[in-house]
Every structure is written in structure tokens, then in C-alpha cells.
Amino acid sequence: MQIPHVMIVGGGFSGTALAIHLARNATAPLRVTVVEPRQTLGAGVAYSTQEPAHRINVPASRMQLSGDEQGAFDRWYRQQPECSLDSVAHCADGAVYPQRGMFGRYLAELFAQAVLQHPQVTLRHIQASALAWEGQQLLLSNGETLEGNVLALAISHPPPSLPRALLPFSAHPALIANPWQPGVLDNIDSHASVAIIGTGLSMADVVASLATRQHRGPLLAFSRRGQLSRANLSGEWPEWTLAPQPQPSTRLWLHHIRAEVARAAEQQLPWQRVLDEVRAQGQSIWQSLSLREQQRFVRHLRSWWDVHRYRIAPQVAAEITQRQQAGTLRVLAARLAAIASRGDQLDITLHTRDGATEHHPLDHLIVTTGPGHEALTASQPLLLSLSQQGFIRADALGFGIDVDRHSHTLTRSGQPSQNVFVVGPAARARFGELMGLPQVADHAAEVARQILLSLHIKHAERCPPLAP
Structure with missing residues (x-):
């Protein structure tokens, strides 16, 4: 009898977690191939960064592959030499916020362990990109062709999308369209005038990265609302029990959560516990x-x-606060009204929310508006191939790929594709909260269960299935 074969496209956290869950829970022989162009698995966009300023956003004790491994990464990290060498990672309350690349290394080790500990499952990593899906065959950039029973898409974050107003300046030397390209921030002079479009997590990463390069020139960050990501909570706090809210209305949920935050404040509990x-x-x-x-x-x-x-991690929050207090960082609620080239510089005009107009000559304009999720299905050759053949379609919210409640992709006509699954954030239009690591880890475990079910392989049930 031929051994079933699962092909996973994408070897970041989602794809690596899915492969490990399949290995841990398959009770019959199974082949699992992860197609990932990076040299090692587990890193992906988030955890492949080598920037020392890029830290995980929660304490290490809250990072794990599944619920039954509480604290596993924290224990692993404290045994690594980097734990003692990276003094900045340690907070006064005893929590550690490692550099993000450390979690990628941890996942790669878990994958290597799974290879050795679960011999009934053959785990393989092919360092290549997936180009097209033809019949039941996956065509790869290295010339290989894979044939299998199940295709799992672990593709979460497409490349950043350049705002329309900036497209004519895409080749301008002052525009940094993708600050995550290696070395792209190294050429910024310490006294350069810099503006960042976008004020979320990516902007915080850029500020932290500039700090490691001793940048102290004027720094301006702007977005339509001018909202900064809040700092993570330090210390131990009691859990919060959310009161029921039976009516499924966005407005009612907003009022309910605000009331819960007020109720928590009366008990001297921070709003973060309610949001958690x-x-x-x-x-x-x-x-x-x-x-x-x-x-x-x-x-x-x-x-x-x-x-x-x-x-954001406390270390990153502290850097942003320090720069604001020093007057070298301004955060504005504003929109880009005009942009013009002036030699190697850019001149931008901003209209602020309070009606003012500001003009800024810039040495660099850095784009941190985030990945172009609304164009995910056309962002790479494999997804375009699947979309053109009708195996996948974009979801109605522009988040990623449309799936059913079992994470099968929906075809152009809205029918489930029985042998094509999505794991990770690309499925969040269906599931909602599917960007944070605990939820992505649970989703990977559930997709593994669904795949084994589709292959008629009994699941070992080491992790309880998610509620439908």
C-alpha cells in the first residue's frame, strides 16, 4: 500500500508546527514534505530576522507549540548561552523577551527532534519555492515535482504593499519600501531626517533597529489615526473572567468590552487582562x-x-518612550497629501487630523504599512496558479484565503477542496483571532487532525481538538 503524502508549502511557524503535529499524532506511516526556500525551518517572516532589536512581543513563558508545553520555550531559552549574554532580554519581574530569531531556532530543533522521535512519519524539508499546482503535482523551483494526497498552504504574510501615492517613487534612493531586506537600514546616517509611514508593530521594529545603529536624527512616524502599539504587561496579574455578551453585534461588543475594562479598573486590574x-x-x-x-x-x-x-516588548516600548521624551520622535495622526523628489531627498506634505498642514524634507521615507494581505492570492506563483484553476479564492474581507470550518480551501464556486488546506493567519477571515502564536499553534494542531482524518489515519489525540 502506498504511504500517504502531505505536502506543506511554507516552513515558517505555521508550516513547521503542522509538520510536527502530524509527526506526533499520526498512528500509521505517513510522508510529510515541507517546501520552504529558507535554509532552516521554523523561522518564516517573523522569526528569521537577525536584528538584535527585534524581540518576541510576549514573555518567553507564553511561547509554545501546543497547550501541553507551557513554559517549554522559556526553559529551553534559559539553557542557551544567549540568555546570559543578552542582558536586555531580562525584565525586573523575571520575564525574558528573547530576540525573535531564537524562537525560530527553537522550532528548528523541535522539527529535528520530531524526525528522530517519530520514525513512522518521514519528515523532509526541500529548500525551494512552490511554483504551480498541476493535477495532484506540485512543481518546485529546483526542478523537482512532488505528488501527494494533501496540499497544505502555510503561507501567511505576503510582501509589503506600496501605497499608491508612493508607486511613482518606488526606485527613489530615499524611499525604503521594505525595511526588512538585509542591510537596507545600515546606510542611514545617524543624523538623517527619517519619516515612517505606519505606526504599528513594524514601525516599532524600525525605531528599535535604528536605535541599534545609533540614529538620533529627527524621526517622524505618521498614520491616519496616529495610534501606537501598546506595551505588553509586566508582572503577575490575576486572570479576568469576561461577562457574557449574548448579542452578536460589533457595537454591542465594543460597549461591553469598555464596560469590562472599567469594571477591571475598579478592581485595580489593567485593561490588558480584559483584552487577553x-x-x-x-x-x-x-x-x-x-x-x-x-x-x-x-x-x-x-x-x-x-x-x-x-x-510590543517592554524593551521596544522603552526606546520609543525615550525618543519621544527626548524630542527626536514625533508620532502624528496625519495622511500623506503630496510627495515630491528633491535630488536624493523627498519632500512630503502631511494633512493632520486637526486640520494643520506640515511640510517635511526627508533623507529617508520608510514604509511600514504592513503586508498586502488583500492581494495574497496573486502574491506568488503557486497561489496564482491555484486561484486561476479555481482551487482557492480570496475571502470577502481581504484577509487571505477563503476556507470552511475545517480549513479546507473553498473553490471559486464555494465548494470545499477536499485535499487542499490552509494553516495559519491566511485563514483568519473564517476564524478571526488567528495572528497570535497561541491561536496559530492551536490551529496547526487542528489542521493536522483534519488532515489525518481525511487520510483515514487515526489521530493519537495528544492535543484536544478545537471547538467547531
């Missing part, structure tokens, strides 16, 4: 909303949710 509980229930809350209510959330509340939900 909202996050824990995020998938069930999201799926109780109609498409119209979800669209209303995206239009009016998403940016506010993001800056409270996706927080």
Missing part, C-alpha cells in the same frame, strides 16, 4: 458575527483592536 480574555474567546466571538458585522469591525475598529491586541 477577549483574545482567548476571539474565535468564537468572531464567528458569532455576521459578515456585515465583521466588515463593520474591519472598517471602524480593526486599527484600534490591533494596537491594543498586538503589543
Whole structure:
């Protein structure tokens, strides 16, 4: 009998976690191939960075592959030499915030362990990119062709999309369209005038990276609302129990959460504990909303949710605060009204929310508006191939790929593709809260269960399935 073969495209956290869960839980022989162009698995966009200033956004104790491994990464990290060498990682409350690349290394070690500990599953990493899907065959950039029973798409973050107003300046030497390209920030002079378009997590990373390069020139960050990502909570705090909210309305949920924050404050508990509980229930809350209510959330509340939900490490928050207090960093609620070239510089005109107009000559304009999720299905050859053949379609919210409740992709006509799955953030239009690591880890475990079910392989049930 031929051994079933699962092909996973993408070897970041989602794809690597899926492969490990398949290895841990398959009770019959299985082949798993992860197609990932990076040299090692587990890193992906988030954890492949070598920037020392880029830190995980939560304490190491909250990073794990599954719920039954609470504290595993924290214990592993404290045994590494980097733990003692990186004094900045340590907070006064005893928590550690390692550099993000360390978590990628940890995942790569877990994958290597799975290869040795679960011999009934053959795990393989092919260092290549997937180019097209033809029949049941996956065509790769190295010339190989894979044939399998299941295709799992672990593709989460497309390249950053350049705002339309900046497209004519895409080749201008002052414009940095993708600050994550290696070495791109190294040429910024320490006294250069810099503006950053976008004020979320990526902007915080850029500020931290510039600090390691001793940049102390004028720094301006702007977005339509001028909202900064909040700092993560330090210390030990009691859990918060969220009161029921039975009516599935975006407006009612907003009022309810505000009331819960006020109620927590009366008990001297910070708002973060309330938001953590909202996050824990995020998938069930999201799926109780109609498409119209979800669209209303995206239009009016998403940016506010993001800056409270996706927080930054205390070390990064401290750098931003220090620069603001020193007067070398301004954060504006403004929109880009005009842009012009002036030799190697750019001149920008901003209209602020309070009606003022500001003009700024810049040595560099850095774009941190985030990945172009709305164009995910056309962002790379494989997804374009699947889309053109009707195997996948974009979701109605512009988040990624449309899936059913079992994470099968939906075809152009809305029918589930029985042998094509999505794992990770690209499926979040269906599931809602699917960007934070705990939720992505749980989703990977559930997709592994669904894949084994589709292959008629009994699941070892080491991790409990998610509620539908």
C-alpha cells in the first residue's frame, strides 16, 4: 500500500508546527514534505530576522507549540548561552523577551527532534519555492515535482504593499519600501531626517533597529489615526473572567468590552487582562458575527483592536518612550497629501487630523504599512496558479484565503477542496483571532487532525481538538 503524502508549502511557524503535529499524532506511516526556500525551518517572516532589536512581543513563558508545553520555550531559552549574554532580554519581574530569531531556532530543533522521535512519519524539508499546482503535482523551483494526497498552504504574510501615492517613487534612493531586506537600514546616517509611514508593530521594529545603529536624527512616524502599539504587561496579574455578551453585534461588543475594562479598573486590574480574555474567546466571538458585522469591525475598529491586541516588548516600548521624551520622535495622526523628489531627498506634505498642514524634507521615507494581505492570492506563483484553476479564492474581507470550518480551501464556486488546506493567519477571515502564536499553534494542531482524518489515519489525540 502506498504511504500517504502531505505536502506543506511554507516552513515558517505555521508550516513547521503542522509538520510536527502530524509527526506526533499520526498512528500509521505517513510522508510529510515541507517546501520552504529558507535554509532552516521554523523561522518564516517573523522569526528569521537577525536584528538584535527585534524581540518576541510576549514573555518567553507564553511561547509554545501546543497547550501541553507551557513554559517549554522559556526553559529551553534559559539553557542557551544567549540568555546570559543578552542582558536586555531580562525584565525586573523575571520575564525574558528573547530576540525573535531564537524562537525560530527553537522550532528548528523541535522539527529535528520530531524526525528522530517519530520514525513512522518521514519528515523532509526541500529548500525551494512552490511554483504551480498541476493535477495532484506540485512543481518546485529546483526542478523537482512532488505528488501527494494533501496540499497544505502555510503561507501567511505576503510582501509589503506600496501605497499608491508612493508607486511613482518606488526606485527613489530615499524611499525604503521594505525595511526588512538585509542591510537596507545600515546606510542611514545617524543624523538623517527619517519619516515612517505606519505606526504599528513594524514601525516599532524600525525605531528599535535604528536605535541599534545609533540614529538620533529627527524621526517622524505618521498614520491616519496616529495610534501606537501598546506595551505588553509586566508582572503577575490575576486572570479576568469576561461577562457574557449574548448579542452578536460589533457595537454591542465594543460597549461591553469598555464596560469590562472599567469594571477591571475598579478592581485595580489593567485593561490588558480584559483584552487577553477577549483574545482567548476571539474565535468564537468572531464567528458569532455576521459578515456585515465583521466588515463593520474591519472598517471602524480593526486599527484600534490591533494596537491594543498586538503589543510590543517592554524593551521596544522603552526606546520609543525615550525618543519621544527626548524630542527626536514625533508620532502624528496625519495622511500623506503630496510627495515630491528633491535630488536624493523627498519632500512630503502631511494633512493632520486637526486640520494643520506640515511640510517635511526627508533623507529617508520608510514604509511600514504592513503586508498586502488583500492581494495574497496573486502574491506568488503557486497561489496564482491555484486561484486561476479555481482551487482557492480570496475571502470577502481581504484577509487571505477563503476556507470552511475545517480549513479546507473553498473553490471559486464555494465548494470545499477536499485535499487542499490552509494553516495559519491566511485563514483568519473564517476564524478571526488567528495572528497570535497561541491561536496559530492551536490551529496547526487542528489542521493536522483534519488532515489525518481525511487520510483515514487515526489521530493519537495528544492535543484536544478545537471547538467547531
